[in-house]
Amino acid sequence: MPIDLTQLSHDVAALCRRTAEFIRQEATSFDRARIEHKGLHDLVSYVDQETERRLVAGLRELLPQAGFITEEGTAGPDSQTEEFTWIIDPLDGTTNFVHGLPVYSISVGLLHGAELAVGVVHEVSRDESFRAVRGGGAFCNERPIRVTDVAELSGSLIATGFPYKDFGKLDGFLQILGAFMTRTHGVRRLGSAAVDLAYVAAGRCEAFFEFNLNSYDVAAGILLVREAGGHVTQFLTDGDPLFGREVVASNGHLHAQIQGVIGEFWQQ
Structure with a gap:
């Protein structure tokens, strides 16, 4: 059945x-x-x-x-x-x-x-x-709920999560953080990846990115964003964000721009 x-x-x-x-x-x-x-x-x-x-x-x-x-x-x-x-x-x-x-x-x-x-x-x-x-x-x-239709970084609000286990990529992360601070309405760190993803889906922010995440942090939120009209991938590719340990979620309109900023500073 x-x-x-x-x-x-x-x-x-x-x-x-x-x-x-x-x-x-x-x-x-x-x-x-x-x-x-x-x-x-x-x-x-x-x-x-x-x-x-x-x-x-x-x-x-x-x-x-x-x-x-x-x-x-x-x-x-x-x-x-x-x-x-x-x-x-x-x-x-x-x-x-x-x-x-x-x-x-x-x-x-x-x-x-x-x-x-x-x-x-x-x-x-x-x-x-x-x-x-x-x-x-x-x-x-x-x-x-639906993601926003904001199409320019200058009109966006970005959510992120700070690394708490692996600090080996901290320098690159901080450079990405600085770039988003200067090119957007601001960056918010709420402390719950699931909430961050839900808020992208609900149009409360335009994008979210974080690395060293587990599947249980993001599983429900990935589906929320996608069903709300957004896009979810890994940092630099369209690879699996569920088990891939890194996530970029956006309203879709900004996705390439978000990945572009990350790509300026991120080393795999």
Whole structure:
């Protein structure tokens, strides 16, 4: 029996909305002493882990045959399947959450074979639910969203994420950052790649770029941008942005210009 992806996307959005309530409740009394450090700038909390457990349990009920790629490993070893695979970031923006900065999200994407089929990003603090289905458009709280039609860098706002693990390419990144600062309305670093991508899809900024990302950071957001009329690639090529560790997302009109600026300074 075929899967109704549109209904599934609504069910996933409802699950994320319920799970976001748990995160909001924990935010009111969060204890920093309960943080674990995967690295100096890479934090994880019991909230990440419990959120992921709740999501995995709910998604297993919705689609029992699907495999999982998760950030915290609560579903066991990654198990990408030939048919369906959930890709989950339970709390994208953990550092913001830990410090009480209100930009963090749940990100759930679904692969159907090798193609993204469903994407949901739930921005927790604003209680905004971004949802997309392959071929079915993108929505924010069930209102259709579209990328902007800005066609010149001088009229754009750019989002990015700062490196937090691999600093070997920091010089090139800072040169790119400087170029965008001087050629656009400005650059914003929100701290959640999933939110950045959702905001490109919703027309709140024109483009987003970041490197050293994982599939669970970007899976849902990639589909949101594409279904909202935008374009998503790797930095300098049209290569796979899902598993390629680097992402450029834009409204489409600016894509070549964005890649051109990155190409001035970026060394593979």
